[in-house]
Amino acid sequence: MPNGIIIIDKPQDWTSMDVCAKLRGVLGERRIGHAGTLDPMATGVLPVFVGRATRAVEFAERGDKEYVAGLKLGMVTDTQDTSGNTLEEHPVAVTEEQVKAVMPQFTGDILQVPPMYSAIKINGKKLYELARKGREVERPARPVTIHALTLEGQIAPDEYTIRVKCSKGTYVRTLCHDIGAALGCGGCMSSLRRTMACGFDLSEAHPLAEVLASDNPGALLRPTDTLFATHPALTLGKRGADRVRHGAQVHQPEAEDGTYRIYGPEEEFLALGRVEQGKLHIVKSFFDPT
Numbered sequence: 696m697p698n699g700i701i702i703i704d705k706p707q708d709w710t711s712m713d714v715c716a717k718l719r720g721v722l723g724e725r726r727i728g729h730a731g732t733l734d735p736m737a738t739g740v741l742p743v744f745v746g747r748a749t750r751a752v753e754f755a756e757r758g759d760k761e762y763v764a765g766l767k768l769g770m771v772t773d774t775q776d777t778s779g780n781t782l783e784e785h786p787v788a789v790t791e792e793q794v795k796a797v798m799p800q801f802t803g804d805i806l807q808v809p810p811m812y813s814a815i816k817i818n819g820k821k822l823y824e825l826a827r828k829g830r831e832v833e834r835p836a837r838p839v840t841i842h843a844l845t846l847e848g849q850i851a852p853d854e855y856t857i858r859v860k861c862s863k864g865t866y867v868r869t870l871c872h873d874i875g876a877a878l879g880c881g882g883c884m885s886s887l888r889r890t891m892a893c894g895f896d897l898s899e900a901h902p903l904a905e906v907l908a909s910d911n912p913g914a915l916l917r918p919t920d921t922l923f924a925t926h927p928a929l930t931l932g933k934r935g936a937d938r939v940r941h942g943a944q945v946h947q948p949e950a951e952d953g954t955y956r957i958y959g960p961e962e963e964f965l966a967l968g969r970v971e972q973g974k975l976h977i978v979k980s981f982f983d984p985t
Contacts, residue, residue: 697724698746698983699916704900705733705741705889714903718743721912730755731863731892732814736778739889740900747981748919754967754979755893755922759842761860765885766794766871768853768878773826774812775868776884785880787853794855795846797877801870802844806836810869839865854885893922919981920956920964929955929968929975939965939977948973 703714711732719727728749730742739762744752769787772779809815811826817834825832840862847856857874859867868884875882890897899917906912935945936959950970957966957975959982966980 696746697722697913697916699748699918700751700895700922701743701745701906701912701916702895702900703741703743703906704897704902705738706903707738708735709903710735711741714741715743717903717907718745718912721907728752731760731889733889734776734887736776737887737889739887740892740895740897741889742893742895744919745916747983750979750981751919751922757863758893759860759862759891760865760889761858761891761896762867763847763856763858763888763890764867764871765850765887766855766857766874766882767885768855768875768882769880770883771872771875771881772883774883775810775866775872776887779812779883783881787880789853789878789880791846791849791855793878794874797874798844798846800877801874802841804838804840807839807866807869807873808834808836810866810872813866837864841865841870844870858890860891894924918964923956923967926954926956926967928958929970930958930962931960931965933960935975936960936965939968939975939980940982942977942980945975946973947975950975954978 705714711729715727715729719725722745724746726746726749728744730752733741742755767777768789769785770781771783772781811831812823815822817832841859843860845858847858849855867887871882871884901915906915929950938945939957947970952971954969957968959965965982967978968975969978
């Protein structure tokens with residue numbers, strides 16, 4: 696059965712779950728999941744995990760992401776992007792320098808109020824379900840980190856392209872909304888393309904149409920351990936590998952404390968593990984049970 700990660704360049708108007716559903720049929724594998732949901736209007740990097748690799752999704756979702764977005768000024772919508780209903784329109788008399796001048800206040804550790812059209816739950820209800828019923832509720836601001844925010848260019852007198860590198864949980868459309876508010880004319884997001892997620896970038900992504908047309912789509916899968924490439928490798932002998940497969944601790948007195956990619960004697964990726972005081976504990980296993 697196929698196991699591994701495939702990086703998809705998600706097309707516009709597809710949900711992330713649409714992509715997974717299509718790949719289940721193409722790859723013949725029921726266990727498929729993705730890391731980092733992209734809205735239908737967004738395109739770009741969508742890491743999809745297949746087979747045993749789905750056990751790695753929880754680690755993938757923690758990482759930073761990078762986006763290129765369209766910033767439309769003079770328009771405020773209920774979804775904070777141009778797909779929504781227009782709530783306000785204002786004339787735009789803002790220069791490129793003025794846009795650049797407000798960006799530092801949205802860089803670093805900031806608080807962001809999530810949009811009503813989001814999957815966040817308040818009192819057990821998803822916000823978008825309430826929004827579709829015309830209800831708006833108070834949402835507590837959440838801490839996010841904007842590592843970098845740059846103005847890439849001007850598309851039209853009232854529209855710019857921005858590049859954002861940010862932490863998990865950041866809403867780029869809310870960022871566009873807030874930049875517009877800071878400029879006094881309102882704003883929303885007009886486009887979104889994710890250029891990096893989980894350490895994978897667009898150069899590694901396959902257009903979905905290419906995958907669907909491939910005679911051997913399984914060949915496009917990359918090994919699960921590529922997700923953990925920043926961690927050092929630790930190779931065990933047969934006895935140690937057997938202990939890992941049975942969920943037992945392995946003594947590794949020579950290894951420094953830290954997180955490792957764990958391999959067996961034949962270089963098979965077994966697990967993500969952590970060494971503490973000479974003892975190897977398994978964080979998550981990835982070997983096929985026998």
